[in-house]
Each structure stands twice: as C-alpha cells, then as structure tokens.
Amino acid sequence: MNNKLRGPALLSSRDDDFDARLDALLAWESVSDKGVQQRVDDIIAAVRSRGDAAVLEMTHRFDRLEVSSMTELTLDAKRLAEAYKNISEQQREALATAAQRIREYHERQKPESWSYTEADGTMLGQKVTPLDRVGVYVPGGKAAYPSSVLMNVIPARVAGVAEVVMVVPTPDGVVNELVLAAAHVAGIDCVFTIGGAQAIAALAYGTESVLRVDKIVGPGNIYVATAKRAVFGQVGIDMIAGPSEILVISDGGTDPDWLAMDLFSQAEHDEDAQSILITWDSAHRDAVAASIEKLLPTMEREAIIEASLSGRGALILVSSEEEAIALTNRIAPEHLELSVEHPAAMAEQVRHAGAIFMGRYTAEVLGDYCAGPNHVLPTSGTARFASPLGVYDFQKRSSLIQCSPEGAAVLGQTASVLARGESLTAHARSAENRMPKSNS
Structure with a gap:
C-alpha cells in the first residue's frame, strides 16, 4: 500500500522519531489567521452598529440572497411543521426515535437545587436556574446536519431554557427540509436563515429583529468559530471545536473491514479530520491497512477520506495494551472506540476522551445520531479538561447563604x-x- 497517497501513516512506538511524528499529526491550531480575524472583527462591528441592515447586506454578499427585510429570512413554526410533514415517513420515524433517546438521556443529567441547615440555623445551598435565551448555530449548504439540531436544542429544552433561537445559512436560497423538520421535532419556534460571523454577532449583540441571547452553541466554519471566540464574554459559548476525530484501540479480534469503515466515518467529514488506530497486533494493523486500500475506492467521498487519512491519519503499532491506553490518554480523542474483548476494564483506565464507545459492536456513528449521549464533544486534546455538551451547559448555579x-x-x-x-x-x-x- 502506498500509505503516503492512499492512506494513513504507519507508525510504531518503537521508532526513534515516533514522538515527533505523532506530535506533528496531532498538531492543530483552531485560531484563525490575522486576515480572517480582521474580517470577522469588521463584520461584528458592522452588525453592532447597523443591526438588521448589516445582516441583510452580508447575507446578500456571502449567501447570494437578495432580500429587503429580515422577515424574508425568518421561518416560523408553521413552516417548520410543514417541513416535517413533507419529509418521508422513514425520516420522521428516525428523527422521532433519535429525539426521544437524546431527551431521555439528558433528562438524567438534570441537576437539582439543594441546601442544608447547620446546627445554629445557618442555611447554605445552591440554586440551579436555566438560561433565559440560547442561540443555536446549525451549518447550512453542503454541510447540513439535522442531528446537530437535536443534539444542541434538546438539552437546552430539558434544562428549562424558555427561548431557543436557531440560525442556519441557506446559500443561494437552498433550504434543507430535514434540518427544518429536526427543528420542529426539537421544539424550535423560529429560525433565521442567516449564517457566518454576522449570525453570531446578531445573536451576541442583538438587532432590531434578532433578540440577544445568553449563550451560543453549535458548530460552524472558521469564520463562525472565530466570531464565537470574539464574542465570548459578551455571551457564553459551548466550545471552539476543531476537526472531527476518532481513535480506535483494537486487540485484533474485530473485522478489519469494520474498523476501516469506522476510520472512514470521521475522515469523510473533511480533509482535516483525524482517524487513528492503535493496536499491539502487527498482523492486524496490516489487515486494517489492506482493508482501507480495498474499501477506499468504493466510497462516495473517496477524495476527502483519502486526503484526511493521508494528511492526519495513522495506524500505530504499540508494544502492549498498557502502552495503548497511555497513548490514548496522551492524545485525549474526541471519539474513542474500545474494540476489544473486555472494554469495561479498559474504559476504567481511560482518563481523557470525549465519548467512549465500548465493544466490537458499538460503532462511533451510533453516537453521532441516536444512541442518546451528546455528539458535541471536545476536540484537539481538549478532552483533558472539557466535557460533552449537556443540560448543565444551559443552566447556571447561584450560591444560597442565609x-x-x-x-x-x-x-x-x-x-x-x-x-x-x-x-x-x-x-x-x-x-x-x-x-x-x-x-x-
């Protein structure tokens, strides 16, 4: 296999240059360059000073939509219900199943207010209160993710947030009906079809039509990420997310074709996504490499997967299970698959991972859509200190002292x-x- 052109790097922890090569693969800087930062700053300043007019101007400029008022960029609850009605019965059932599972999981996260009284009558405690208004950014255009709607909106609703505002760009006026249907299922009442840094600025500072929110969540491109970083402090944000990641630990007992496809599942997101396999079985590593070469030409997003695997992917051979766990904790992946015989015991030793998928039959993609836990996860090693999005992100705590x-x-x-x-x-x-x- 020509691993430089067709697939991931083949690394061994015994190589003298292993640490340097791994660090180079893991390196990712989510901070935008000065040019992007300046453009975002200009957009935010324009929205702050000119409100709706600036948003309309930039929607025309970036999304090629000629509109004269924000009313034309607003979708009400009736339009969202219409989208839900117009999708297929199979899609409605899938959305309903996923929404129910996500809601049931997040209901278990809800913290309660508490207090206790000391012997002298002094009361101490904590009061949990939902945020008043939250803004959810949903990617539009080619990157349309109804699953992101469910994952961002449902925990906010479970937390008790009274008003959730959704923004989604619609370049050239192309609306994704499944995204709108997901908004209906999640309980959104109003959607603004705006995107980019201008949408983040409108949510953070408010305009004549868009009410200012308390927190902004949801993924986006480099302009969205840069804008979220810029408005943090004015509003809360969930995180600055990097490219999607998957790390698979395999003991050699899982079908190599399954593992190749698991690696593909994240690589197909974009060229900067990262897919890594760690094993202590050299024959198994070679088998996975062969499966990658065999299956890659069958993929619809072959070019993207190939670029991702070639640029940031790796199949790593280690000396033992213990070394695999130590390396995993060093990487702190967004998604971690433990494709081993005894995943529960191994999971106990994992300290840093956004989500842990345990066992040979637990594909990471189930977590992307419908398992229940949130798919908004810390990336780029931030699982060392950050957690998945959850109900707690939409609530705040006040101390009680009497x-x-x-x-x-x-x-x-x-x-x-x-x-x-x-x-x-x-x-x-x-x-x-x-x-x-x-x-x-």
Whole structure:
C-alpha cells in the first residue's frame, strides 16, 4: 500500500522519531489567521452598529440572497411543521426515535437545587436556574446536519431554557427540509436563515429583529468559530471545536473491514479530520491497512477520506495494551472506540476522551445520531479538561447563604480576622455589625 497517497501513516512506538511524528499529526491550531480575524472583527462591528441592515447586506454578499427585510429570512413554526410533514415517513420515524433517546438521556443529567441547615440555623445551598435565551448555530449548504439540531436544542429544552433561537445559512436560497423538520421535532419556534460571523454577532449583540441571547452553541466554519471566540464574554459559548476525530484501540479480534469503515466515518467529514488506530497486533494493523486500500475506492467521498487519512491519519503499532491506553490518554480523542474483548476494564483506565464507545459492536456513528449521549464533544486534546455538551451547559448555579443570628456571630468573627489581615476594614466592620456587642 502506498500509505503516503492512499492512506494513513504507519507508525510504531518503537521508532526513534515516533514522538515527533505523532506530535506533528496531532498538531492543530483552531485560531484563525490575522486576515480572517480582521474580517470577522469588521463584520461584528458592522452588525453592532447597523443591526438588521448589516445582516441583510452580508447575507446578500456571502449567501447570494437578495432580500429587503429580515422577515424574508425568518421561518416560523408553521413552516417548520410543514417541513416535517413533507419529509418521508422513514425520516420522521428516525428523527422521532433519535429525539426521544437524546431527551431521555439528558433528562438524567438534570441537576437539582439543594441546601442544608447547620446546627445554629445557618442555611447554605445552591440554586440551579436555566438560561433565559440560547442561540443555536446549525451549518447550512453542503454541510447540513439535522442531528446537530437535536443534539444542541434538546438539552437546552430539558434544562428549562424558555427561548431557543436557531440560525442556519441557506446559500443561494437552498433550504434543507430535514434540518427544518429536526427543528420542529426539537421544539424550535423560529429560525433565521442567516449564517457566518454576522449570525453570531446578531445573536451576541442583538438587532432590531434578532433578540440577544445568553449563550451560543453549535458548530460552524472558521469564520463562525472565530466570531464565537470574539464574542465570548459578551455571551457564553459551548466550545471552539476543531476537526472531527476518532481513535480506535483494537486487540485484533474485530473485522478489519469494520474498523476501516469506522476510520472512514470521521475522515469523510473533511480533509482535516483525524482517524487513528492503535493496536499491539502487527498482523492486524496490516489487515486494517489492506482493508482501507480495498474499501477506499468504493466510497462516495473517496477524495476527502483519502486526503484526511493521508494528511492526519495513522495506524500505530504499540508494544502492549498498557502502552495503548497511555497513548490514548496522551492524545485525549474526541471519539474513542474500545474494540476489544473486555472494554469495561479498559474504559476504567481511560482518563481523557470525549465519548467512549465500548465493544466490537458499538460503532462511533451510533453516537453521532441516536444512541442518546451528546455528539458535541471536545476536540484537539481538549478532552483533558472539557466535557460533552449537556443540560448543565444551559443552566447556571447561584450560591444560597442565609445566616441565623448565631451563625452571623460565629462567621463574623472569622471574617473579621481575615478581613483585617487583608487591611479591608470595611469588610471587617460589615461582618462585625452583625456580631453581639460586648458589654465591656
């Protein structure tokens, strides 16, 4: 196999240059260049100053739509219901099944408010409150993902968010009916057919037609990612996502054709996606490489898959299962397949992964659509500190503190000492005011 042109790099952890080659494969910088950053800054400034007019102007410029008002870029609940009616019965059933599973999974994530009362009557606790309004960005054009609608909207609804606003670009006026149908199933009432940095700016700052939101979630291109980074702080965001990733650990017992297709499933997203296999069975690695070469010409997105595998893919031979786990924790993949005989025991040793797919029959793609857990996952090694999108991302927590007179006296003494140690006498005296006055 010509692995330079047709498939992933063949690496061995025993190679002298292994670490350097692996680091080069994993390197990904999601920050845009100065040119993109400047264009995004200009777009955000225009939307902030001119509102709807700037959004309309940029929609004409970037999506080639000549419209005179935001009304023409607004789809109401009736239009979404019409889209749902017009798709096939099979598609309606698939959306309903996926939505139900996603909703049931996320219902189990809901945190509750809590409190406890100390012996002196002081109450401490935490109040959980949903966000008021959330904006969901959904890619449009060729990259149309109804699954992203369900994964981003349903957890927000489960969290109790009262208003969810969806934006989706429709270049040349091409509307994806399945995306609109998914919006109907997820409970969206209104969709704006706008995209790019201008849509992010409209959600973050508000316009005459688009109400300002508290948080923006959902994937997009480099302009969307750059705009989300720019407005963070003005609003919350979910994450700055890099290209899709899959890492498969295989003990040699899984059909190589299955594994080749699992690697393809992420590689077909785009040329920058990353697909990696780790095994300690050299014959098995060669078999997977052969399956890749055999099956690649049968794929509709052959060119994209080939570019992805050739540019950022790898089949890695390690010396042991333990080394495979250590390497996995180093990579911290978005999606991790444990295609081994005893996946549960191995999963216990995995510290860093966005989602773990356990066993030979658990294809990662099931998580993309309908297993239930969220498919919005940390990429580019950020699974070291980040988690999948969930109900908790659409809620905030407020601390509750209520002191009894006795509690105020006890806590006041401690606060007074610490405040005076920091030379903050107003702090100290504020606490001391609630303390019993000495008779001496």
